[in-house]
Each structure stands twice: as structure tokens, then as C-alpha cells.
Amino acid sequence: MDIKHGTNKFYFGEDPQNPDGELTYLPDDKNKLVIDSVVVKEELRGEGYGDVLLDAAADYARENDKRLIGRCPFAAKRFEEFNDKYKDVIFKEA
Template identity: 95%
Template sequence: MEIKHGTNKFYFGEDAQNPDGELTYLPDDKNKLVIDSVVVKEELRGEGYGDVLLDAAADYARENDKRLIGRCPFVAKRFEEFPEKYKDVVFVEA
């Protein structure tokens, strides 16, 4: 599966306007991305595609010296469940 990077989102599927799954974010400032939603089509849920999208966002953050803020419940939960996997990209407020 190819994960694509569109305007303020990572997604998979042929149509960027109606993807099979997407993670959307809002740029907070020069180095933070606020992840506000992860949505996967119902028939694909439970297959790990949300994690694949989150991993793509984390890789992008690593490559571009960005930090992630998880406002979406799915992402916030993943950050808590796998702190070692994401500790280098999660923004920690002082």
C-alpha cells in the first residue's frame, strides 16, 4: 500500500478527496503538526491501517524536524501505548 502526502494529510487510496484512509493534521507553527483525525473506511478497520498512517506522519516528522501533537483519541492512545516508538517526535509541553 502506498501512503501519499497531500495538503495537511497522509492518505491511501486512489482519490485524495475520498481516500480509503487518511490522517489529517493542522500545522501549529514552524515545527509542530496537530493530528486532529484518523479515519479508515469501515470495511478496512481493524487491519492496522491507522497505525500505518501514524507511522507515515512520524517518519515525516523525523525527516523534517517536526513534532506531533495528538488531538485525535486514536493518536493520543497510540502515543501512550507505544511511548518508545514515538518519543522522538511527540511534542511535550513544558
């Protein structure tokens, strides 16, 4: 699957304005990205595409020394369920 990185989002599909799935984030400050939404078209849900988008965001965070904050329910739940997989990129409050 070809995950693309647009302005404040990761997505897949041919049309960046109407993607098949997308993860959007807000830059919080110099080193944090707040994931505010992960949406996959209804007919593709349950296939793991949300996890693929979350993995792309985590890889980007690792490569760019960023930390992720999961504000949307999907990202927050996945960060909790798969803590070992994401613990190096999850922002932890001091």
C-alpha cells in the same frame, strides 16, 4: 501500501478526495503538527491501517524536524501505548 502526502494529510487509496484512509493534521507553528483525525473506511478497520498512517506522519516529522501532537483519540492513545516508538517525535510541553 502506498501512503501519499497531500495538503495537511497522509492518505491511501486512489481518490485523494475520498481516500480509503487518511490522517489529517493542522500545522501549529514552525515545528508542530496537530493530528486532528485518523479515519479508515469501515470495511478496512482493525487491519492496522491507522497505525500505518501514524507511522507515515512520524517518519515525516523525523525527516523534517517536526513534533506531533495527538489531538484525536486514536493518535493520543497510540502515542501513549507505543511511547517508545514515537517518543522522539511527540511534542512535550515545557
